Amino acid sequence: MPKLTIDGIQVEVPPNTTILQAAERIGVEIPRFCYHDRLSIAGNCRMCLVDVEKSPKPVASCAMPVNEGMVVHTKSERANKARNGVMEFLLINHPLDCPICDQGGECDLQDQAMAYGFDRGRFHENKRAVKDKYMGPLVATCMTRCIHCTRCVRFATEVAGVPELGALGRGEDMEITTYLEGALTSELSGNVVDLCPVGALTSKPYAFHARPWELRKTETIDVMDAVGTNIRVDARGREVMRVLPRINEDVNEEWLADKSRHACDGLGYQRLDRPYVRRNGKLTAVSWEDAFDAIAVRLRASAGNRMAAIAGDLADVESMAALKDLMAALGSHNIDCRQDGAALDPKVRASYIFNATIAGIEQADAILLVGTDPRREAPVLNARIRKRFKKGGLSVGVIGADTKLTYKTENLGASADVLARIADGSHPFAQVLKNAKNPMIVVGMAALSRADGNAILAAARQLADTCGAVKDGWNGFNVLHTAAARVGGLDIGFAPGEGGKDTRGILEAAGKGEIDVVFLLGADEIDTARLGKAFVIYQGHHGDRGAHRADVILPGAAYTEKDGTYVNTEGRVQEAYRAVFPPGEAREDWTILRALSAVLAKTLPYDNIKQLRARMAKANPVFAGYDKVHPAEWKSFGAAGAIAATPFDYPVKNYYMTDPISRASRTMAQCTEEFVLGSKQKTGTHG
């Protein structure tokens, strides 16, 4: 381990560390533009120049590996002078239009110009001007501001795995562009905006909406997919202005998927902001008391076993716990949080979580994807698989249709019965898994929500056993969820109790008239036409499918408007915080249920969220603490059976619209038009 001295501080670092990384370890900050610790090293901005003793010239610290006995000065006169020079050159061709630039206030160039910039320009010739490029509906460009750090190019190529961005030309004429100026076809494209150290790439939907210092920042959890990405919600007044990623090495590193980032404008449209009751076939706005009365009248006329509740994909654990308690008090066991009818065993935690953990993907050396399309179901998790793939020595097998994943895969066949053949060892990929040190099997919702889901679950479990995917310190059996609420729902036991009906059963019984009352807690992904003549209570935040069918609407809060608990696909319990208040008369979901329970004379035994959380922790100890993954015990689950030889049907057909929020979002509608429908569907009215 080489020892070196940086600014008089001795530090010992592993070989192949760069000076900049070594300096970071001891808290010495070196300015930089092109260097980013999750991207390859480019060394082209020269801002990180430092003074190394016995070196004839200043050295680019981001690209210089440390040597034994090196003496580095990061704040010497020579280093400072070198950076001043670099900064002056960078500013020669920079428009200095900070007052009209969206990056203003959070711009690396602006900040560093304060430290290293010269207070006037000495360049009297014409500045360079570059034509703006089209990069799709999410990324706005102002290429004259570009300083050619190539972070975006490296991100698209390395992390996103879509080599569409490039730097054409050279020298002063170098221009960053997408191939033929097409839209950047990545589900992670919004991250180039975060990476851009200047205002060349900015967020198009957020353009000219707010300045960073006007925003109130709330650190919370994303619910657009089951990854549980850590986000920061920036709000002004009552409006969510934007969503940015937070760093969490175990979950999302520092990436955020496009839907999670840009669907937030959907929080402002189609909102349910007051209670409604259907009168004479028409939804009429009423007061909370009237809505509760309407429910109470209807429930009094019905028996407990003729009631059912389905929880949606965005529900927080608190509301599901409250609804579960309420349904139990009413005498109903017909509750389910699996809208798609996925065959997950609520009793065995190992059967429904991503046991290997997201960070664990980096240890895997063989991955079998069964009926899952991670690129669209969990883009950030997909980026983690690509990160592992780029290190080399990873083989990925896919059962299901090819979906252009961002790494090399071996397609083992589209139909589900291939899994049975791998499980019994007659397929060559079984050997690949067996030879792997840390094999991983990822089962998706396309596999589990089929009629033979239980058999597929059993076959996957059998395969995990036979290929040695479950051993000390490694559990390679994983379920990749698409719904943020799913694991939390199963953890709290929002699943049919003794003799209770699951989603399929509830819909069937409602259709036949055997169930009178169905409570939908933000459940919009079910076929509402099958609810028959049942009395439907919809509690949620958007006027979507569920609300259209509802007889009573109780306006709830969206994920940015309530304190809540979410459990991501790996079983990580995370706490979300309220960033803004719910609109109009809408209330936090668990409080609605608590109020309703009082009207129904089944008052729930908690008056504040602390008591409710204590109740949750009592029901399941995983809820006792946050930000932890509790390894699940490996037990038997699934039911062996025949697997039909039909292809998997991926649940996410349009990545940009999967839930009520993204369906209400204009930005997501633009993305759908651009990426999903394509130009061929455009008509004359599209301009």
Place this chain on the structure above:
Amino acid sequence: MSARVMAENQPASFAFNAEMQERAKKIVAKYPAGRQASAVIPLLDLAQRQEGWVSRPAMERIAVMLEMAPIRVMEVATVYTMFKLAPVGRNHIQVCTSLSCWLRGSNDVVKSCKDKLGIGLGEVTPDNAFSLEEVECAGACVNAPVIAVGDDYYEDVDYASTGKIIDALKRGEKLPPHGSMTGRDNAAPAGEKTSLTDDPTKPIPKQDFAAAKAAFEKAKAEAAAKAAAPKA
């Protein structure tokens, strides 16, 4: 140098002919498996030799052949000014107008080209026979001014000799041998030798480096003493 832009009108498709395909295969075979992308520059060159310029379909074809993203090929093609991104004439004449050539009369050479061809810099004759391009230092400063016709350099050119070369090209005659047009031997001085006049067969005399260093140190010390001395 102005920014290079791709031609507006691009052909619909591109394919290497049999000969070029064969050459491409040999070039790709030089690189280890998985490193085919290294062959991108020679393959772009082959495409340019076949078509006269590098079209977008050609870049896409090469990207497929080398399993690269098209943008990566385009990056390479746009970096090197030797790759033509728009069609050029059958005879592509490049005139160097950088400092050495300019001092030695490249303005006359450019004028000669313009007079003979009736086109300006960066233009193509209507019959597509000729195109004229101004280039930055062609790397033959010692024999400036220089023009390049295809792969050949014609050095020490002036108004008259440039005209002669263009006339020969126009008539389809055999061109004068490339190199210096004034009959200079490679890059040797035009007249008598002014340097390297020693007999190269004699051994090099030994030099006393220690003495040289001592003299240098002495001079340095004297200079320091002078600087330190109080000013009169």
